[in-house]
Amino acid sequence: MSHKRPTVAFIGTGVMGAAMARHLLDAGYPLVVFNRTKAKAEPLLDAGAIWAGSAGEAASMADVTITMVGYPRDVEEVYLAPGGIIDQAPDGALLVDMTTSTPTLAVRIAEAAAARGLAALDAPVSGGDVGARNATLTIMVGGDAAAYERALPLFEVMGKTVTLMGGPGAGQHTKMANQIGIAGTMLGLIEALQYAKAAGLDLARVHAALSGGGANSWSWGAYGPRILAGDFAPGFYVKHFVKDLRIALDEARTLGLALPGLGLAERLYARLHESGGAELGTHALWLLYERGEQAAPVDHAGD
Amino acid sequence: MSHKRPTVAFIGTGVMGAAMARHLLDAGYPLVVFNRTKAKAEPLLDAGAIWAGSAGEAASMADVTITMVGYPRDVEEVYLAPGGIIDQAPDGALLVDMTTSTPTLAVRIAEAAAARGLAALDAPVSGGDVGARNATLTIMVGGDAAAYERALPLFEVMGKTVTLMGGPGAGQHTKMANQIGIAGTMLGLIEALQYAKAAGLDLARVHAALSGGGANSWSWGAYGPRILAGDFAPGFYVKHFVKDLRIALDEARTLGLALPGLGLAERLYARLHESGGAELGTHALWLLYERGEQAAPVDHAGD
Numbered sequence: 001m002s003h004k005r006p007t008v009a010f011i012g013t014g015v016m017g018a019a020m021a022r023h024l025l026d027a028g029y030p031l032v033v034f035n036r037t038k039a040k041a042e043p044l045l046d047a048g049a050i051w052a053g054s055a056g057e058a059a060s061m062a063d064v065t066i067t068m069v070g071y072p073r074d075v076e077e078v079y080l081a082p083g084g085i086i087d088q089a090p091d092g093a094l095l096v097d098m099t100t101s102t103p104t105l106a107v108r109i110a111e112a113a114a115a116r117g118l119a120a121l122d123a124p125v126s127g128g129d130v131g132a133r134n135a136t137l138t139i140m141v142g143g144d145a146a147a148y149e150r151a152l153p154l155f156e157v158m159g160k161t162v163t164l165m166g167g168p169g170a171g172q173h174t175k176m177a178n179q180i181g182i183a184g185t186m187l188g189l190i191e192a193l194q195y196a197k198a199a200g201l202d203l204a205r206v207h208a209a210l211s212g213g214g215a216n217s218w219s220w221g222a223y224g225p226r227i228l229a230g231d232f233a234p235g236f237y238v239k240h241f242v243k244d245l246r247i248a249l250d251e252a253r254t255l256g257l258a259l260p261g262l263g264l265a266e267r268l269y270a271r272l273h274e275s276g277g278a279e280l281g282t283h284a285l286w287l288l289y290e291r292g293e294q295a296a297p298v299d300h301a302g303d
Numbered sequence: 304m305s306h307k308r309p310t311v312a313f314i315g316t317g318v319m320g321a322a323m324a325r326h327l328l329d330a331g332y333p334l335v336v337f338n339r340t341k342a343k344a345e346p347l348l349d350a351g352a353i354w355a356g357s358a359g360e361a362a363s364m365a366d367v368t369i370t371m372v373g374y375p376r377d378v379e380e381v382y383l384a385p386g387g388i389i390d391q392a393p394d395g396a397l398l399v400d401m402t403t404s405t406p407t408l409a410v411r412i413a414e415a416a417a418a419r420g421l422a423a424l425d426a427p428v429s430g431g432d433v434g435a436r437n438a439t440l441t442i443m444v445g446g447d448a449a450a451y452e453r454a455l456p457l458f459e460v461m462g463k464t465v466t467l468m469g470g471p472g473a474g475q476h477t478k479m480a481n482q483i484g485i486a487g488t489m490l491g492l493i494e495a496l497q498y499a500k501a502a503g504l505d506l507a508r509v510h511a512a513l514s515g516g517g518a519n520s521w522s523w524g525a526y527g528p529r530i531l532a533g534d535f536a537p538g539f540y541v542k543h544f545v546k547d548l549r550i551a552l553d554e555a556r557t558l559g560l561a562l563p564g565l566g567l568a569e570r571l572y573a574r575l576h577e578s579g580g581a582e583l584g585t586h587a588l589w590l591l592y593e594r595g596e597q598a599a600p601v602d603h604a605g606d
Contacts (some may be wrong), residue, residue, distance in 0.1 A: 103502070126516040138516045163512040166504055173502035177495040177509055181518025184491020187564035188520075192484035195551065195565075198558040199406070199476035201469060206480055209466040213429040213441045214539075215484025217491075217520030236517075248498065255501040258598035261490035262498075264567055295561035 005029045008154065009062035011055045011078055011085070012099070013041045016125070017068035019132035020098070020158045025049060027157045034058040056088035064094045064154065071243060072101045079109050086112050094150050095120040098139075100240075102247050103169035103176070104254075106142060110168035119147035122168060124175035125159060128236055136160040140178070142170035176248040183245060183265035185217035186285060193227060194289045203228050223283035234281035241282045242266070242273045268294060308332045311457065312365035314358045314381055314388070315402070316344045319428070320371035322435035323401070323461045328352060330460045337361040359391035367397045367457065374546060375404045382412050389415050397453050398423040401442075403543075405550050406472035406479070407557075409445060413471035422450035425471060427478035428462065431539055439463040443481070445473035479551040486548060486568035488520035489588060496530060497592045506531050526586035537584035544585045545569070545576045571597060 005028050010021040013035040021044055025031045031049040034057070035041045045051055052058035055078040059065040065085055067078055075097055079085045085095060086109070095113055097106065097120070106122035113120035121143035131137040137159035141148055148164045155162045165174045192215055196206040207224045210216065223235070245266040252259050272280075272288045280287070288294050308331050313324040316338040324347055328334045334352040337360070338344045348354055355361035358381040362368040368388055370381055378400055382388045388398060389412070398416055400409065400423070409425035416423035424446035434440040440462035444451055451467045458465040468477045495518055499509040510527045513519065526538070548569040555562050575583075575591045583590070591597050 126513075126518075128517075138512065140512055161512060161515050163508060165508060165512065170502075170504060173499065173504055174509055174512060177499040177502070177504070178513050178516060178518045180498050181491040181495035181513060181520075181523065184487050184489070184494060185518065185520050186487070187490065188484040188487020191487060191562045191564050192480040194560060195483050195555055195558075195562065196476065196480040198555070198560040199473075199480070201473060201476055201480070205466060205468060206477055209441065209443055209464060209468065209477060210429075210481050210484060212464045213481060214431075214521050214525075215429075215481045215488065217484075217488050217523075218517050220484065220520075222517075252498055252501070255498075257497060257501040258595070259494045259498065260567055260571070260597055261494045261564070264563055268563070292561070294563055 006063035007032065007061065009034070009052065009058035009065040010068070011035070011058055011065065012068040012070075013044060014068070014070075015129050016132045018044060019129065020066075020068060020137075021049070022047070023135050023157045024154060029154070032058045032061045054083065055085055056083045059085040059093065059095075060088040060090065062093065063090075064096065064151070065089055066096045066098060066154070068098045070099070072105050072247070075099050075101045075105060075109075080112060086116055086118065089116075089118055091117050093118050094147060096123050096151055096154075097121070098123050098125055100124045100175050100244055100247075101172060103172040103251055106169040106172045110143065119143070119150065120168070121147050121151055122171040123151070123155065124171055126175065126178050127159070131159070139163070140165050140171045140174035142166055142168050142172060173251070176244070176251055179241070179244040180248050180259065180262050182219060183262050185219040186223075186282060187261065187265060188215060188217065189219045189223060189283070190285045190289060193224065193286070219283075223281075226281070227283055227286050232280045232284040232287065234279070236282045237278070238269060238273050238280050238282055238284060239278040242269050245269055309366035310335065310364065312337070312355065312361035312368040314338070314361055314368065314370040315372040316347060317371070317373075318432050319435045321347060322432065323371060323440075324352070325350070326438050326460045327457060332457070335361045335364045357386065358388055359386045362388040362396065362398075363391040363393065365396065366393075367399065367454070368392060369399045369401060369457070371401045373402070375408050375550070378402050378404045378408060378412075383415060389419055389421065392419075392421055394420050396421050397450055399426050399454055399457075400424070401426050401428055403427045403478050403547055403550075404475060406475040406554055409472040409475045413446065422447070422453070423471070424450050424454055425474040426454070426458065427474055429478065429481050430462070434462070442466070443468050443474045443477035445469055445471050445475060476554070479547070479554055482544070482547040483551050483562065483565050485522060487564050488522040489585060490564065490568060491518060491520065492522045492526060492586070493588045493592060496527065496589070522586075526584075529584070530586050530589050535583045535587040535590065537582070539585045540581070541572060541576050541583050541585055541587060542581040545572050548572055
């Protein structure tokens with residue numbers, strides 16, 4: 001019952017992508033890689049991956065193409081530009097976008113893929129660089145069940161919790177729900193500790209005392225100690241979170257749904273981004289409050 | 304090394320107070336009780352507690368007086384009104400307010416107590432009715448170390464995580480930090496699931512898929528399943544949460560601290576309270592969004 005493993009093209013070998021691609025290589029999948037900055041792919045090339053000169057060229061050599069690029073405009077380009085993945089992938093290939101991108105674009109890609117006889121999934125992840133390294137990512141998948149079954153062995157090499165959420169775009173929608181949830185827990189974390197500081201309390205004692213109770217969250221546990229230590233290195237970049245919150249807000253508006261908590265978080269994080277925080281971790285929202293710059297951003301549109 | 308247990312007066316035997324008082328009775332503390340509605344104290348009386356005709360009278364019979372009443376105005380009345388606890392407690396008695404109340408009032412009570420040779424602590428709790436029943440409450444204490452040491456054996460009968468947070472008012476400040484944290488996690492929970500619903504996703508699948516990741520929180524785990532089941536019974540009452548959020552917002556303003564997330568949560572919960580949600584659980588914020596009533600409340604004062 002030994003099957004030859006399909007060849008995988010992996011497009012985008014940044015911090016997340018490189019770790020994910022490495023797991024595929026270690027699991028015995030022949031790997032073709034492309035990245036805008038070739039240097040970031042070198043460790044994979046040293047470990048046996050083959051370099052391709054473009055995303056489309058990589059896809060042309062593979063049974064499965066996985067993308068993990070930066071922004072929706074990058075996703076659009078690698079898939080839909082002339083000479084891109086959909087132009088060059090062999091008939092019957094499976095395309096999997098694991099970038100956090102827009103549900104709308106995921107649907108467009110799925111339609112363009114289907115028109116060419118290709119299968120496509122949107123499969124964004126959560127769990128960050130640690131999850132990518134430890135293969136413990138949560139993978140939220142949108143697309144049809146047959147394509148999902150084909151991709152599942154690869155997902156199981158990269159992640160721990162893998163769920164088919166629905167048709168095309170459902171993976172991206174689920175990721176947006178995740179980011180909206182995080183927006184709330186970050187507000188709770190930052191404001192609770194800001195209050196405690198203003199009240200003159202010992203922050204380490206407050207963090208410990210409340211960790212067992214109703215204010216607790218993944219963010220509370222992961223980022224509280226870093227805030228107390230004054231360590232604002234990313235974890236998850238502010239610039240990426242701002243991207244995600246904007247996608248979520250745009251999609252919510254399209255759906256006719258007002259989410260005032262999300263709107264507030266987007267305004268605060270955009271302000272942090274504009275004031276030099278883009279390359280910091282999301283818990284650096286603390287610094288915006290420290291500077292007293294959290295008070296102003298009221299959106300009079302009422303969302 | 305057997306010591307006679309001090310007599311405890313317990314003022315306020317509602318859902319929380321009755322469960323807490325019962326643990327003291329079971330641990331062998333002679334108990335005097337007073338409650339505005341005597342019927343709610345009957346099970347304790349049947350179990351051996353002694354009835355007193357007023358809060359002051361109960362305090363006059365006890366070495367330690369514990370209060371668990373409704374609102375700051377009730378706290379003020381039972382402690383500071385003529386014939387109240389501070390008037391009638393015997394010299395050297397220990398007074399412990401476990402109501403969630405204002406830090407400012409806690410300081411006033413501590414000062415009035417000290418002027419009469421009494422010790423006072425503020426010691427609000429979190430963990431809800433379940434925590435009170437199972438003696439797993441988190442107890443956040445403000446006051447001096449000697450009074451804390453005296454009260455600690457009683458706290459350990461009622462709770463699990465007990466911490467001296469600082470001087471008078473520090474317990475209440477810590478509880479406010481806790482409620483501010485919960486305000487954020489509730490926004491995250493409700494808005495994430497509202498988005499998922501609007502996007503047409505299967506809510507149970509979304510809740511399960513995201514439970515292992517960054518959007519997770521105590522609120523996510525405790526209230527997500529109840530929202531999915533359409534069960535909005537309290538847990539924690541909206542009317543009490545509105546009280547707490549208002550105290551927190553007032554205190555933050557007094558401290559010169561803008562907390563826009565808290566401000567938003569307070570406006571949303573106040574609206575839910577006004578529109579018939581007072582007796583529901585805090586996760587009934589879901590219903591406000593279901594009715595589309597979350598969009599309007601923008602505070603142009605900019606907090």
